Amino acid sequence: MCSADAVEDGKIEVIGPEIDEMPEGSVFPLGIMVDIYGRKMQEDFEGVLERRIHYFINYGEGLWHVAQRDLCWLRISKAAKAAGFKIRHYGELLIAKFKSDYPAIVDRVQITLITDAKVIEEKIVIARERYQARDARLKGLTDESVDTFYSCTLCQSFAPNHVCIVSPERVGLCGAVSWLDAKASNEITPTGPNQPIVKGECLDEQKGMWKNLNTFLYGASHQTLEEVNLYTLMDRPMTSCGCFEAIIAVLPMTNGVMLTTREHAGETPCGMTFSTLAGTCGGGVQTLGFMGVGRRYIISSKFIPADGGLGRIVWMPKELKDYLREELTERAVALGLGTDFIDKIADETVGTTEESILPFLEEKKHPALTMTPLM
Numbered sequence: 001m002c003s004a005d006a007v008e009d010g011k012i013e014v015i016g017p018e019i020d021e022m023p024e025g026s027v028f029p030l031g032i033m034v035d036i037y038g039r040k041m042q043e044d045f046e047g048v049l050e051r052r053i054h055y056f057i058n059y060g061e062g063l064w065h066v067a068q069r070d071l072c073w074l075r076i077s078k079a080a081k082a083a084g085f086k087i088r089h090y091g092e093l094l095i096a097k098f099k100s101d102y103p104a105i106v107d108r109v110q111i112t113l114i115t116d117a118k119v120i121e122e123k124i125v126i127a128r129e130r131y132q133a134r135d136a137r138l139k140g141l142t143d144e145s146v147d148t149f150y151s152c153t154l155c156q157s158f159a160p161n162h163v164c165i166v167s168p169e170r171v172g173l174c175g176a177v178s179w180l181d182a183k184a185s186n187e188i189t190p191t192g193p194n195q196p197i198v199k200g201e202c203l204d205e206q207k208g209m210w211k212n213l214n215t216f217l218y219g220a221s222h223q224t225l226e227e228v229n230l231y232t233l234m235d236r237p238m239t240s241c242g243c244f245e246a247i248i249a250v251l252p253m254t255n256g257v258m259l260t261t262r263e264h265a266g267e268t269p270c271g272m273t274f275s276t277l278a279g280t281c282g283g284g285v286q287t288l289g290f291m292g293v294g295r296r297y298i299i300s301s302k303f304i305p306a307d308g309g310l311g312r313i314v315w316m317p318k319e320l321k322d323y324l325r326e327e328l329t330e331r332a333v334a335l336g337l338g339t340d341f342i343d344k345i346a347d348e349t350v351g352t353t354e355e356s357i358l359p360f361l362e363e364k365k366h367p368a369l370t371m372t373p374l375m
Ligand code: SF4
Pocket: 051, 152, 153, 154, 155, 156, 163, 164, 166, 171, 172, 173, 174, 175, 176, 177, 241, 243, 244
């Protein structure tokens, strides 16, 4: 969100190489900066409009966009390139869509597209500060403290029956739509993809099932899904589209669960890499024992509580441990799992098969080994 004099309406700038200077099949970094001025624009709307970039870009023929924040993957097909697509056209597409879809809050838009890694390194700091501030605003809000959750069906553009249910303690699986974002989005577009759902009668407190959420799900999934539990992955769990930041999977031999992330390309103890896993549990179906989640959901107090919560995690990539270390330790202490719980979780340096991590878990006396059987 910018002041009026900082935004030249319609301006598009590309910093770094254009597509003609990129060899076919190569990989480049991409920064997208959207400066918006609007008399009715609010800071609370920033995250909402940012998430629309995902949705808008997928409208482009031959263009593909997944994930969120500073973790996105984008692809430009050879056919799109042959048809004359340029990096600057991302700007044209976004300006047109922001102005047509949000005329009430967007008065002026300018877009800067950055393909120069050095400039991205500088600018990404600004973005990360904003992400932290957004996450911080959610602290203190609990699922019990509100009577309304929100749906998100933004990803139905490529997973037609997928429905995310966003609660204060469970961010959308893309990690980019929090309860506050969904609420703001609904204020901007009351008939849009984020609908308020008054929870109503609770059918199962432990597994997190509410009557009204089921009713909503049935309609929004085009009658393909009847019931959903918010707090477990073992019984009618939430569906996954394809945007998940991380995937949880059951490891039967260890009586625990593992997590892997989009950033981790390597093998995992469930026998699948992130990409293979994404193929099995994506697409908007309920897959028992597998679930896509946002990274920050892991440290939520509503992290699969019906399955034993945080104490169930027996494996995750080292990078994820480092990313969550401080907050995960805080959560572990609060749950009575001890300050060293994170060190009881195996990672790729310990092993990438169930057999190879089991001795480590036994040596560390990992709590999952003595929990009630998962299956
Ligand atoms: Fe919405 Fe879920 Fe898609 Fe995120 S992953 S944009 S919360 S439907």
